[in-house]
Amino acid sequence: MLFNSFDFLFFFAIVFPLFYFLPGQYRKVLLFIASCVFYMWFIPYYILVLFVTILIDYFAAIRIEGRETKSRKKNMLLIGILNTCLVLFFFKYYNFFFESFNFLGLTKIPHWNIILPVGLSFHVFQSLSYVVEVYRGNIKAERNLLVYANYVMLFPQLVAGPIERAQHLLPQLRTCNHRISYQDILTGATRFFWGLFKKLVVADTLGVFVNNTYGSYAEQPGILLLLATIFFAIQIYCDFSGYSDMAIGVARMLGFRFNENFNLPYFATSITQFWRRWHISLSSWLRDYLYIPFGGNRHGKLAMYKNLMLTMLLGGLWHGASWNFIIWGGLHGIYLSIEKALGLPSLKLRNIFFRFTGWLITFSLVCFAWIFFRSPGLQQAGNIIKTIFSHFSLHDVFAIDKTELGPILNDIILLFLLEWFIIRKFSFDNIFEKKYGDTYLAAFSTFLILYIFLFGNNDNSQFIYFQF
């Protein structure tokens, strides 16, 4: 079920009042049923895959806690991780690896036609973080299977995150008898509509242009491909952060608090800062469960660069079984290593000129990497880059249909103004706590609803990050 579908509105219109009025014990059951329905809306029998990962990690965590020695705990942890990763490998990387082996002549295994279960990477990562945290002794293994199942499959974050940590979410799910306040509902609803606006109005409008341009890249001049790349950068941000906003908003309306997943990443003035603001739940996951266990920056600079590269390459691979994503991750690894080598992350850019230069370089590098992310293949990405640099003429910009470009620019400007003057300065909770805060939030929500209603692309288009 998609947040931007009428199915979801219908679903939530039933779940929300039930959840609101039910006592804690029944709320847990309701959440479980609702999450199952939500997930089964895509491909029903894939719920079994979800149950398998839940059961593996549920029992693995209990066993880890039950073992007395460190080595036994570690063995159980490895069993848990391997089993969970096997599910991920089986559905996501099987074809990629065996096709690569076939290409090298090592194997002759045929392609396997299978659809990736929606959001598999997200809930696998969430499960893994749980067993690792139990192993590290940061949390206790959850004995109530229903609570643990709700932790993995809580419907607002089930298919595209944020990847919540057990320390943060499990305590909220254990009792489930919290009071849903006026502030929860108003700030949650506003957050939901803000996400819906980013997705339906901005991302989907830009998506039409990006898809048309990238779809016929061989016929497009350099400047159009450049514009499409910039628009894709904005599209993917609005698409994914819009989903996160909706997830956070829906959870908040139910009285749960999720961690922030985006913090205006395109206002970053360095790549390091960008990764502290972009998909925060994933980047912190990669830091805590890959980069630091690899050694982090503890064994000298060269080891740090190697760890950075390895982490970012795996981060790229997490996005999809394709060389494009690996190169995308690799590019970010190189950017981060260069920044570390130059000591840029520790610089504090106070001068507006340096800040602007930093922002421009960061945004350009991020956009360059997005070309690999968006292109259907490596060769196409190469051709697009070649065209951008070799067939660049400002004159070609006049060939764009004004009626198409007008709404796109309007949406981008509107997004920028709202983010710069409102979202950058205040959280919705800050606004609520001000005098007449509820009136401001109601006004903002009304504006968003009207704008979505009139200019949103409601075609139930998928979220880009669902494929991961």
Next chain:
Amino acid sequence: MLSQSRFAGYLAMNTKAIPQRPRSTQSLLFVSLWDNCLRHIRLDMALDSLSPCWLAAIFTIFIASMTAAPKNTWKKGRAIGLGVISGVFLCEVILRIYNPVPPAVKNGKLVLPANQKKTFTNNWISKLDKQIHYSRNSLGFRGPELPFNPTAILSIITVGGSTTECKYLSDSCTWSSRLYEKLHKENPAVWLNNAGIDGHTTFGHLLLIKEYILNLKPRYLLLMTGVNDVELDQPDDFDRMAEKKIDTRSAKLLLKSLVNHTELGRSFMNYYQLKVAYKKGLIHRETDLASLVDNPLKEEVISAKLAKQSPYLIAYRQRIDSIITLCQRAGIQPILITQPALYGNYIDSATHISVGNKWMAKDPLGDNCLLMEKVLESYNDVLRSFSRKTSVIDLARLMPKNSIYFYDFTHVTNAGAGKMADLLYSELSLLIHPVNKK
């Protein structure tokens, strides 16, 4: 991901078997907003089936937020109410600065979508090209730009609804474009533009002629009309609202005309008209004759339906007469073209299906193809009756009834457009004065 193709897929899945239905009394002046049509109709389609969900969700949130604030409920309600009003006002201000969907009619004037160029993917009409290249020139018409000295050359403008505009055919494939190619080959000093606007009736044609075409003074005006005027005797409330007057005839109309004075209200009106257009089957979709059911009608039903047309035909005749008079006074030679269609009682040679009794299964009381042919012919007869006053090309009779030429009952495929251009070219060769041709 690909919004348009998903929309197309949705259409293909849900609407393939539904035949195009000629419209009855409704606003047809500006139901077509091509540049925004796709994105809006998608929302419209969704709302068609599940509109109560929006209300239910918002209502639930509102009620819950009220109950969540047991203290000062009235105060909170007032605060939210004030917020809602402020939000509406904020939206109005922003739309006044820039409205991404400019209305097709503003301040009583048609707004033509000028300088458009787009390529879109067609996934829902299998008989048409996959990639459709659509453009409109600086005048807002399809075809070449206006030459430097238009009076010195043979200038022709085609006027009509969707069957003239051919919006699902690429620029080079419309019948107007192919006709232009043929005329241009014979005489390079010719200029032909396609001023067809999807959904336009003769009310819209009159407005278009008055506001745009009289100023351009083309030598010939080719008018293909009929199907959009079926059972239309007067513009409805929405058409009147285009006149930008405060309508005081009733409280409802007063409210509507006041709403029409706001950018937000106008945007909602556009949206509503598209919803109406969708409900009335004015959206282009492919007709699969094999999937249609037979619905034989009794003679009394047919007679009653035809008798019902009388007042509409009188009004239609008056509008056509006004157009002819208007053009002739301005020195423009109007040439009327009867409306070809796939309706009729015959066996389709492409599919070997007997078409006469075919109609959609969802509507057992609906009109079948035999009756629709008779109804449409009564409107074509009106055009034929003007043959003494001006030239008439009876394309309805010349055009072969074959489903390879049509993707629904009235709109032509690439092959159909080519056939129409051939037929029109040979007829025009007889009508256009030899001096003019040179």
